[in-house]
Amino acid sequence: xxFVDEAYIDVSAGDxxxxxxxxxxxxxxxxxxxxxxxxxxxxxxxxxxDENLNTLVDYRFSRRHDAKRGEHGMGSDMFGAxxxxxxxxxxxxxxxxxxxxxxxxxxxxxxxxxxTIAKGxxxxxxxxxxxxxxxxxxxxxxxxxxxxxxxxxxELKVLADVGLLGMPNAGKSTLITAISNARPRIADYPFxxxxxxxxxxxxxxxxxxxxxxxxxxxxxxxEGAGLGHLFLRHLQRTRLLLxxxxxxxxxxxxxxxxxxKAIVNELKKYDPALYNKPRWLxxxxxxxxxxxxREALVKDFVKRFKFKGPVFEISALTREGCESLIxxxxxxxxxxxKLEQTPEVIDPRFVVSPDPEKSL
Numbered sequence: 001x002x003f004v005d006e007a008y009i010d011v012s013a014g015d016x017x018x019x020x021x022x023x024x025x026x027x028x029x030x031x032x033x034x035x036x037x038x039x040x041x042x043x044x045x046x047x048x049x050d051e052n053l054n055t056l057v058d059y060r061f062s063r064r065h066d067a068k069r070g071e072h073g074m075g076s077d078m079f080g081a082x083x084x085x086x087x088x089x090x091x092x093x094x095x096x097x098x099x100x101x102x103x104x105x106x107x108x109x110x111x112x113x114x115x116t117i118a119k120g121x122x123x124x125x126x127x128x129x130x131x132x133x134x135x136x137x138x139x140x141x142x143x144x145x146x147x148x149x150x151x152x153x154x155e156l157k158v159l160a161d162v163g164l165l166g167m168p169n170a171g172k173s174t175l176i177t178a179i180s181n182a183r184p185r186i187a188d189y190p191f192x193x194x195x196x197x198x199x200x201x202x203x204x205x206x207x208x209x210x211x212x213x214x215x216x217x218x219x220x221x222x223e224g225a226g227l228g229h230l231f232l233r234h235l236q237r238t239r240l241l242l243x244x245x246x247x248x249x250x251x252x253x254x255x256x257x258x259x260x261k262a263i264v265n266e267l268k269k270y271d272p273a274l275y276n277k278p279r280w281l282x283x284x285x286x287x288x289x290x291x292x293x294r295e296a297l298v299k300d301f302v303k304r305f306k307f308k309g310p311v312f313e314i315s316a317l318t319r320e321g322c323e324s325l326i327x328x329x330x331x332x333x334x335x336x337x338k339l340e341q342t343p344e345v346i347d348p349r350f351v352v353s354p355d356p357e358k359s360l
Contacts, residue, residue, distance in 0.1 A: 203326060
């Protein structure tokens with residue numbers, strides 16, 4: 001299925017039905033009185049967060065969504081029926097905003113969450129409503145109220161605890177395959193990953209977290225180069241970023257430190273808040289480096305990169321070091337979740353510093 005994380009739709013709630021002017025006509029009852037009913041309510045437009053969806057592709061080619069109008073009121077005290085509502089299923093993590101102003105209207109963050117994105121118009125009053133002791137034969141009625149009409153922008157930001165970022169061919173897809181149930185496409189050329197992949201990492205019984213693998217970033221991504229800039233929004237809801245670095249590039253002339261710094265600069269240009277998220281360094285493909293050279297290579301990289309946060313040495317292909325990585329990540333995620341729920345009972349000494357430039 002094609003991954004689509006942005007779409008535009010037009011929604012129209014149903015108009016309310018008009019009220020009715022009617023009088024009773026029965027034998028031997030010359031002045032039967034008013035019996036015109038009210039019009040029915042127009043249908044609402046709802047949005048529901050469906051955890052079984054992971055893309056907005058259903059709305060790329062289906063733009064208009066109209067609810068039914070309410071029926072008109074009728075005589076004999078009959079009120080019009082309400083118009084049928086419509087419910088639009090959207091992935092969890094969808095942001096609904098006004099297409100013209102850009103104002104964020106709703107966010108679907110919990111599975112099964114239901115919101116009203118367009119309210120149906122109320123039905124008009126029939127002349128039965130206007131009957132009184134001094135107005136026994138009212139001929140007033142009101143039309144139904146119009147339903148809300150909106151032009152909306154749908155934007156999907158996947159909900160993941162951990163985000164993987166790095167240059168193309170850094171081994172992010174191999175890493176998410178090694179530690180989770182995700183099975184992305186893997187090949188020996190850049191930009192194999194064309195859209196975000198989500199994987200659930202199982203640490204133990206009822207212990208897991210979600211990791212997102214994004215297309216590789218290159219220098220200039222914030223200005224539109226490559227593919228990664230299209231999906232950086234999906235990192236904005238993560239609690240932790242893992243910066244994956246290829247320590248054994250095919251080209252010996254590649255400066256891995258310069259590439260890593262370019263990624264950091266792109267984050268800073270795109271969103272300072274994203275740049276300030278906790279960020280750990282994952283040095284990958286060390287199985288391709290002779291054991292006697294690994295220590296010196298890692299020390300030289302960290303020194304030149306001037307990184308003082310957590311550093312992990314792994315091989316996603318052989319899974320060397322992956323177990324230690326996921327256990328440490330889970331401990332950090334769990335501490336962050338507890339801190340968000342009950343900050344007064346969490347000792348900050350056991351929470352990894354959110355500043356990637358500071359040491360633990």
